[in-house]
Amino acid sequence: MILEEKDLAGLKIPQHVAIIMDGNGRWAKQRHMPRTYGHAKGAKVLEQTLEDCDSLGVKYLTVYAFSTENWSRPLQEVQVIMNLFRDYLVSAVDKCMRNNVRCMVIGDRTRLSPDIIESINNLENATKDNTGITFIVAINYGGRDDLTRAVKKIAADVQAGKTGPEDITEQMISDTLDTRTIPDPDLLIRTSGEQRLSNFLMWQLAYSEFYFADVHWPDFNKDELLKAFEKFSKRERRYGNIK
Ligand code: IPE
Ligand code: IPE
Ligand code: MG
Numbered sequence: 001m002i003l004e005e006k007d008l009a010g011l012k013i014p015q016h017v018a019i020i021m022d023g024n025g026r027w028a029k030q031r032h033m034p035r036t037y038g039h040a041k042g043a044k045v046l047e048q049t050l051e052d053c054d055s056l057g058v059k060y061l062t063v064y065a066f067s068t069e070n071w072s073r074p075l076q077e078v079q080v081i082m083n084l085f086r087d088y089l090v091s092a093v094d095k096c097m098r099n100n101v102r103c104m105v106i107g108d109r110t111r112l113s114p115d116i117i118e119s120i121n122n123l124e125n126a127t128k129d130n131t132g133i134t135f136i137v138a139i140n141y142g143g144r145d146d147l148t149r150a151v152k153k154i155a156a157d158v159q160a161g162k163t164g165p166e167d168i169t170e171q172m173i174s175d176t177l178d179t180r181t182i183p184d185p186d187l188l189i190r191t192s193g194e195q196r197l198s199n200f201l202m203w204q205l206a207y208s209e210f211y212f213a214d215v216h217w218p219d220f221n222k223d224e225l226l227k228a229f230e231k232f233s234k235r236e237r238r239y240g241n242i243k
Helices: 005-009 024-030 035-056 075-099 114-127 143-159 170-174 222-234
Strands: 016-020 060-067 102-106 134-141 187-190 209-212
Touching: 024 035, 035 060, 035 075, 035 222, 060 075, 075 102, 075 114, 102 114, 134 143, 143 170, 187 222, 209 222
Parallel strands: 016 060, 016 187, 060 134, 102 134, 187 209
Antiparallel strands: none
């Protein structure tokens, strides 16, 4: 289903799309291949999705690449995923510079290997002034962990006398999360048919529209993205008000 030009014209493009890229393992298993084959294919699909989002006019794309819970997987699988990050973070510098993409990483990076942390810093620094789409990769990210780290920072500020408990606002909390400079997602997409948040951006998704695609992440493509945008276009966002 490629949408006709006239349909595209009526499409509302979300400013910020967040994606839980799920189903790599099952996709590989269906092909009698190791789960890690699915992760490698998933990484390629992500590059194409970034291009598609950019060409459709999305301004922010945030993807869930590795959760704080994913460390509980077999070590070999975790290592393969970390190696995919290693390759991606290095090759992304040139690609992002060519395409004017600003890349950021959210999550607690203190648990990552020093070489990965260095590549993240390098990629973020190199692309920080790019004015095209902002691409946010969540690595060792957990919504609860993000909030816990924010609470610790605010508590430290209170203890240091920089602010008082009564001064804490929702805005202050938003401004202390990893996503502090990024507007909240308009649309959350999760692939592979699962309908849960799995500890993704809990605070930030408070008023986002949710869309669940049946395909596994390695089979996600521009058609699927357009289907999600089509559904999003028909949603009525009320924010607690009445229509
Ligand atoms: C998503 O695919 C990728 C990561 C969580 C890193 P999965 O690896 O969760 O694949 P399934 O859900 O087991 O099929
Ligand atoms: C969520 O997928 C995390 C990522 C996509 C990185 P999982 O596959 O880890 O989630 P659960 O375990 O099915 O909830
Ligand atoms: Mg999964």
